[in-house]
Amino acid sequence: MGIFDRGLDKIGRFLTRVLVKESSGYQPYTPSDPETLSRTLEPGDILLVEGNQFVSASIKYLTQSTWSHAAFYVGDVLGATDPKHGGPCVLIEVNLGEGCVATSLDRYKSYNTRICRPVGLTKEDRQQVVDFMISKIGLKYDTRNIFDLLRYFFPTPPVPVRWRRRMIAFGSGEPTKAICSSLIAQAFQ
Secondary structure, eight states: OOHHHHHHHHHHHHHHHHHTSBOTTOOOSSOOOHHHHHHHOOTTOEEEEEOOBHHHHHHHHHHTSSOOEEEEEOOTTSOOBOTTTOSBOOEEEEETTTEEEEEOGGGGTTSEEEEEOOSSOOHHHHHHHHHHHHHTTTOEEOTHHHHHHHHTTOSSOSSOHHHHGGGSSSSOOOTTEEOHHHHHHHHTO
């Protein structure tokens, strides 16, 4: 990792601490019931989440969407309990500051959520996607994507011209790092 990348990584970690703080005033219209979600979700489904962090507001603004996060439902195959939120770990997601982790539906009981179900997949296809997501637990979050978000707010980046070309690509491109939507997209390729 070069000096430029180390510097960006350090700035990314600082921004992460700021961006994961909850913004005030978030009121869910219809909070999610983990039991109802558990009965409804099938392995391979994607749970869309309306987040309440500062980074969520930026994502919703840039994507013109209500949803700022996506988690992948794997079912009860992990056999683990979420120590932070309670309940069985049935979701795999990539979070800023955490990376790729398994978590429970209880994490999102005070958020607006929607289920996105892929159509046309066989049982084998679903299992292949589930296996892919499970194999990615432990990946780091791609903090370079924070800079990609910030680029939209600065028409001309405040960096020397020779560095701008390196800022064009989305994310770091490293196979050991991901964001929530990119990992789910990879799973379905």
